[in-house]
Every structure is written in C-alpha cells, then in structure tokens.
Amino acid sequence: MTECWELLFDLLMAERARMPTIAAEFDLSPTQVHVLRLLEPGTTVPMGRLACGLGCDASNITGVIDRLEARGLVERRAGERDRRVKVLVVTARGLELRTRLLSRISEPPEPIARLSPADQRALSAILRRALDQPSSTPRTSRIS
Amino acid sequence: MTECWELLFDLLMAERARMPTIAAEFDLSPTQVHVLRLLEPGTTVPMGRLACGLGCDASNITGVIDRLEARGLVERRAGERDRRVKVLVVTARGLELRTRLLSRISEPPEPIARLSPADQRALSAILRRALDQPSSTPRTSRIS
DNA sequence: CAGAAATAGTTGATGTTGGCAACTATCCGC
DNA sequence: GCGGATAGTTGCCAACATCAACTATTTCTG
Numbered sequence: 001m002t003e004c005w006e007l008l009f010d011l012l013m014a015e016r017a018r019m020p021t022i023a024a025e026f027d028l029s030p031t032q033v034h035v036l037r038l039l040e041p042g043t044t045v046p047m048g049r050l051a052c053g054l055g056c057d058a059s060n061i062t063g064v065i066d067r068l069e070a071r072g073l074v075e076r077r078a079g080e081r082d083r084r085v086k087v088l089v090v091t092a093r094g095l096e097l098r099t100r101l102l103s104r105i106s107e108p109p110e111p112i113a114r115l116s117p118a119d120q121r122a123l124s125a126i127l128r129r130a131l132d133q134p135s136s137t138p139r140t141s142r143i144s
Numbered sequence: 145m146t147e148c149w150e151l152l153f154d155l156l157m158a159e160r161a162r163m164p165t166i167a168a169e170f171d172l173s174p175t176q177v178h179v180l181r182l183l184e185p186g187t188t189v190p191m192g193r194l195a196c197g198l199g200c201d202a203s204n205i206t207g208v209i210d211r212l213e214a215r216g217l218v219e220r221r222a223g224e225r226d227r228r229v230k231v232l233v234v235t236a237r238g239l240e241l242r243t244r245l246l247s248r249i250s251e252p253p254e255p256i257a258r259l260s261p262a263d264q265r266a267l268s269a270i271l272r273r274a275l276d277q278p279s280s281t282p283r284t285s286r287i288s
Numbered sequence: 289c290a291g292a293a294a295t296a297g298t299t300g301a302t303g304t305t306g307g308c309a310a311c312t313a314t315c316c317g318c
Numbered sequence: 319g320c321g322g323a324t325a326g327t328t329g330c331c332a333a334c335a336t337c338a339a340c341t342a343t344t345t346c347t348g
Binding site: 001002003004005006007008009010011012013014016017020034037054055105106107108109111112113114115117119120121122123124126127128129130131 | 145146147148149150151152153154155156157158160161164178181198199200249250251252253255256257258259261263264265266267268270271272273274275
C-alpha cells in the first residue's frame, strides 16, 4: 500500500514553492530558514549538528552561517568543553525574526486548512503515531 | 488548529534529505527528477508550463532541459500551433529511467510504512479529500 | 493591413547552495 | 608526547535561483 505515500508526495510537491516564497518574504533563503528553525532559543547548537540537520556537507554551513552572522541574526561562539567546535546562538534580532518566521510557517496551506475539523484531528493523530515512534535506524539527526 | 500542518511540516523536514538522495542514485539533480516526473509519457509539455510546475523562473528551465536533452532523456520540439513555444517529450531512454525513478520514489519512507494498515487507509482518505477539491484561487499550475 | 503590445524561450550577469579535497587547529588514546 | 581522529574553514567547480535584456513570434488595435 504505497498509495498514501504517493498522495502525501503529491501534496508535498504541490506545496513545494511555499518555502522559497515564505523565505523571500523575510529576505532569507530556504536554507537560512531551516537553520533558524533549528536554532531553538536558549540552546546552543554546534555547526556540525546543523550539517546533520540540514543533511548537507559541513562546508556549506560555513557560508550560510557567515551570511546569517553578517546580518546579526546569529552568533558564533567557541565551544566550552572542546575548542574545536563553534556553537551557534540566535541573537535578539534573530530571535525576533525567528518568531515571526515560525508563526508564518505554521499557517496551514489551503489543502490542509480546508479539511473538516474531524479530518484535521484524525490527521494529527495519525501523524503523531508516524512521528513519535523511535526509529529503528538512528536518524540523521535528533536536534536538541 | 494548525497542529496537523505543523506535524506534516515536521515529517516533511525529516524527509527533506530523501529527494536529493534518490536523485543522486539516478545521477540526477532534484530539479531534474521533478521535471521527469512532470513529463508524463505520451503527452507534450511546453517549457513554460514546466516553469509553473516547478514554481521557478522560466530562464532556469532552459539550462535544466539542456542537461536532460544532452543526456538523451528529453527532446525539444517546435510547437505546432504556436511556433514560439517548444514542447518537451520524454525519449525512450528517458521513459525507461522515469519508470524506475517513479517506482523508487513511491517507496514509502519509514514513518509512513510503519503505520498500521488502518491508519494508512484513513490517511489516504483524508489526503484524497484534501487534494481532490478544486482550489478557490487558481493554483500556480495545473499540470496536464 | 500595419504597427504596437504581449508572449515563449534564450542568454548573460550575479548570488547562493551543493559536494569534494585539502588544510588548520584541537582533542583523544596509547 | 606522538599519531590518528574530529570540527570547521577554504578553494574549486557544477547546478539553480533571480533579474534584465534580447529574439522570434503571435495577437491586439487603430
């Protein structure tokens, strides 16, 4: 039964343009949005973990953070225990933007918003079951 | 009730690395995969419609198609009614690859595959309701 | 019908992201 | 301490993304 995945995939593709659009509203790239999303306030994230979370090579992160840092949204700090690592924290400005960003992202797109309340509840319940269970193979990252 | 969209978004993000990985298996870029997916066999698609489907500027398509054509997966033909447009068709080679590609893509990822058959059925039903209804605002594209 | 306006696709410039290999600085185990 | 692993950076190059300008064609309008 691959049907439900195919439907999900269709939904995904139909909403594919959403992220770049939202990112552009905040003058960010999609990758930068993803980074900000992963940088939960009050926590510090080493760059390597970010690379895992984004599923891309560590060398890309450097440039992405460079640009975010240049805009004063993020800060690099030396790791305490290990001076090789550099941990990231959101600045006050970054946090403010992040908050607006996340609230914008969480607006459900039309196909979902249109569902009946009952369907929405059922969908939430199913997705929670899909996501909550620990994976058998350790996932690429478990942020935070 | 934005919760179910947030869950869906989490699932989406968790599977974000899937497409680039699959694309790489076929020596394609994610964008090229998307293009091949939109080129249903037996139909011809003008390049402009592809730009809509990908949600990007028309000028990008030129290069993407250039590379696909160079590999003999796709062919440009002059439009019949309007000689400005160039329509695309998959070649025999492209069709063969497309078939393998789509079957690979349709393998459900772990979180979905793990759902109980009942949940899968319920999910399919809900998603069908979400997708089937015609949109109130004309969508960016209506492929085919 | 002729000329203006619109449209499809391409090209060129520029910036961001993607991977890979090489490099530096630091840590860990023996 | 010395050798091997590890975190991040840098350089190189390919792919995509946008935008503006250009060509060829169509379509609208006077």
